[in-house]
Amino acid sequence: MMFDLKASFNFSNDVSSIKKELKDFIIEFNKKIILKDKTFKIKEVKIDKINLSFNIISEGVFRPHNALLQIKNEISKEFGKKHHLGVREIKIHNYSISFELEKKPLKKVTIPFADIIFKDKQATLIMNNVDEEFLRHNYIDRMISRVQEKVASHYYEGKSEFWKALWESEPKKPVWTKDPTEEMVQLGWLQQGPTKGKWFYRPQATTIMKTMQKIAIEEILKPLGFKEIISSHIVPFDIWLKTGHMQGMPGEFYYVSEPATRDTEKWEHFVDLTKITKEIPEEELKKNLATPTSGLCYAQCPVIYWSFKGKTISEKSLPVFVYDNTVISSRYESGGRHGIERVDEFHRIEPIYIGTPEQLLNLRDKMLECYKHVFNNIFDLEWRMARVTPWYMQQAGEIGDENTKETGTIDFEAYMPYRGDRKKSEWLEFQNLSILGDKYIKAFNIKAQKSQLWSGCSGIGLERWVTAFLAQKGLDSNNWPKGFRKYLDKLPDGIEFL
C-alpha cells in the first residue's frame, strides 16, 4: 500500500518566529514514527505566516491520517501554552491511497467520498479537501475493504453457489404432478391475500399448516429439549447492522414507519381529507410519518441473539436450546413470487442453539436424525441434503467453499413433481440447518462462564414443509402416508360460497 497525504495546519497566530522549532519538531516526530514504520516520511515541510504545510507518505503500517491527528495534538501540547498558539484548522488538500488487489476489476467500481483509479491490479483512492471529522471516523480502512470486496464480487457474481450432495433418499413415485397452491386455490382452501405475496389460509389449508407446526414441535423440538420463547417481529436497524442484514439485503425488507405523532390535532387534516375524498392524501400522510428506523422480521434469529447481548450464560444453562414459533417473517420478493412456496409473508419456527462446539455438533447429529425421521417416516418424501454456502455468507452475497466443514449450512431439498423431471428440475429448499461458529456470538458479545461458545439455527418454514409434502402426496388425504395420517386424518369442512 502507498499513502500520500498533502495537508496543512492553520494556526491562530503567525508562526514565522518559531519556524525552526516547528521544523525540528516535525523531524523529531518523523524519527519517532520511523521506529514503528520505516516507510513513514514527512516531506516538503513549509511554513508561511500562519500556515504549516507538509506531505506525509507511508506504506501503511502507520497511516498518514492517523499521524496527522497525532501531530496536531502534540504541537498543541508542545507549543500551545508557551507561544499562545493553537491549530485553528486542518486542511487535507489531497490524500491518495494505492493498494494491490488480488485480481483486477472486471467492471466499473465507484465508492463514496473518493475517486478511484485502477491500473491493472492496483487501485488508487483520491480524495480532495477532506475534513478532519472524516479522518477521525476511520472511514478510510472501510473504504479500502469495500473496494476489495467489490472487485472480489466481480469474480463470483453469476457463479452458482457452492453445493455438495451429502445424502439422497430413494426416488419415490409421486401421487400427482400438479402445483399444490393452484389446486388449493381452486378448491377454496386458500385465497390470495390482500397485498402482494401474502395468503389467506381457510380452515383446510390452515389445518395442514398447523399440523406441520405440531409435527415439528412434537417430533423435533420437544424431544431435543428446545424451550419456546416469544420474540418481537419489529427489528431495529442496529440489530441488523450487527448481523449484516442491513448491509446485505436492504432491498428485501418491509420497513416500518412510526407515526411522527399520535396527537389527534396533527392528524386532523389527514382525517378531514380522507373522510371527504375517500382517498389517502399521500403528501399529508408523509408529513405525519417518521423515517423508518426498523423493519419487519426477515429471520427470527437476529432478535433472539440480541436478547442475549452482552450477557454471560451460566455453565449449567448450556446448551441453550430455544425456539420462536410466533413471529411472522416478511420479505419483499418482487419478481420471484410463486404459490405459497415463495412469498412475502411466511411462518417459520426458528430454533436457535448456543453452546460449546461439542454440544452443537452433537445437537446437529441428533437434529439430522429427527429431520430424517420426519421426512422419511412421516412425510415419506423424496428428498436430499447438501452442504451449501453458509447462511451468513449467502446473506452477504458470498458463495463459500469447502473450507468450513464443521460450521456451515446444510440445505434440505425436496423433489417437486409439478416442476418436471427429477433430474432436470429445480428441487425446493424446504429446510436448512446451520452451525455458525462464533460469528453471532461475537457480534452480540455473548459469553459463557467458562466455555467457548458457538451458535446456530435451523429455520422450519411451514409453507415450505406444506408445499414439499403436498407436491408429492397430493390433496386427497386417502393418499397420504400413514405416519402423517396419525397427525391429520381428515380435513375440516370448508366454507361454501355460491
Place this chain on the structure above:
Amino acid sequence: MMFDLKASFNFSNDVSSIKKELKDFIIEFNKKIILKDKTFKIKEVKIDKINLSFNIISEGVFRPHNALLQIKNEISKEFGKKHHLGVREIKIHNYSISFELEKKPLKKVTIPFADIIFKDKQATLIMNNVDEEFLRHNYIDRMISRVQEKVASHYYEGKSEFWKALWESEPKKPVWTKDPTEEMVQLGWLQQGPTKGKWFYRPQATTIMKTMQKIAIEEILKPLGFKEIISSHIVPFDIWLKTGHMQGMPGEFYYVSEPATRDTEKWEHFVDLTKITKEIPEEELKKNLATPTSGLCYAQCPVIYWSFKGKTISEKSLPVFVYDNTVISSRYESGGRHGIERVDEFHRIEPIYIGTPEQLLNLRDKMLECYKHVFNNIFDLEWRMARVTPWYMQQAGEIGDENTKETGTIDFEAYMPYRGDRKKSEWLEFQNLSILGDKYIKAFNIKAQKSQLWSGCSGIGLERWVTAFLAQKGLDSNNWPKGFRKYLDKLPDGIEFL
C-alpha cells in the same frame, strides 16, 4: 339548508346570436327542476360574447352543483350540433352553503376546500374558484357531514364513555399486590424488547402465554365449533377505509414501507455508505422507499371480513365461526405504555362470527357461558362485565348510548390489586365481546343465499389474560387455582445469567 352558487360557462364560440334561445332554455330547465324542488331558482342569467353566467339558489333537495353539470350536458345536447357549440370551461366563482347544526360549535372548526362561518347554530361553507372536478367528486355532502361531526364531537369530547354494569363476581382475596410485569422482569422471565412497547418472552413467561392460548382454544373456541384460519398481518389502506380505521386512528398505526425497488444496483450507494460509516444514511434510505400503502394489523377482523368480500355464503355454511391465532397486532401507543398490559405489540386470538341475528345472539349467550367458566372456574378471578360503547363507535371516537341492546360491546374487566383499592382503582379490560349488526357485512358486501346476516368478534388478548390472572394470583404456581394448574402445573427452568 341554503345553497347559493355563482357560476359561468365559457363556450367555444360567441353565443350572442342565440342569446334568446339560451335564456329560454335556462328558464325551461328551471321549470323542470321546480317540479322536484320548488326552492330551486336560476337568477341573473347574463350572456356576454362567449360567456353565460348565472346564479343558482336552492334549499338543497336538488343541489345547484348537480344542476350545473346537468345544464352543461343538456346545453351540449341541445345546441352542440346545431350551432357547433361546446362548453369549454365551467367556472364556479362562488359557492356558499348554509345549514343548521343541532348545537352551536364550542371551538374553532376548519375544513379543507372551504372557509367556514358560524352564526349561532348556522354554519356557512364558502368556496371560491372551485373546479368542475371537485363538484363531480361529491365532496360537498361529505364536507357538510364532516362539519356536523366536528361540532357534535365538541359535546362528547372529554365525556366518559357509556358504561353500564351487567354482572360482577364476588370480591376475591388477591394473593399479592405487586405489578406482575415488574416482578417477571426481575425474575428474568421477561425482558424489554428491542423497540418501544415490545417484549421478549423468555421460556417461563412464554409458557404462561401459551397456556392462555391453549385454554382459550380448548375451553371456548373448540367447544363452540370455531375453525382456525390464518390471516395476513399487513393491511392495505383500502381495507381500513372500509372499516373506518383509517379515518378513526391514523396516528395509532405502524405503517409499512416497501422498497421502491429490489434492484441491488439502486441500493449500492446505500450499502456503500452503511458499510463505510456504520450508520444508516437516512436520506439515501428515503430515496429507496415507497410511500406506505399499508400498515401492520391493528385488529385481525378487517382482513378476515375482507376475505368474505363480495361473496355469497351458502346457507348450510352458516353460521361461520372462524378465528385467527397467528397474526400479531401492532399499535403505536406513545405515552400510555405500561408493562405487558398496554403495549405496541401484542398477541390476540380473534374469533369472528357471521350468521343470522338469531344464530349470533345464541352464540353470544353460549360464549358468555364459556368465558364465565374460564374466568370463574379456571382463573378464579374477581371480574365484572359491562355494556360499553360499541367497538366500531369507539374506533370512530363516538361514545354510544343505550339504544342498541342486541348489538353492542360487552367489556370484561378484572380487578388489578397492584393499582390499589378495588372500588377506586381502574380495572383492566381483559376481554370483550361484540355483536356488530350488519355494519361490516354491508361494508364488505357479504351476502348469504337467503338469510339476513350479522357479524361480530371477541378478541382474546393473551397479554391481558396473563396480566389479569397474575395480578390476582401471583407468580408462585403453588398459589394458582386448581383449574389453572390442570393446564400448567410447573414452569420450565429459565436460562441463568451471571
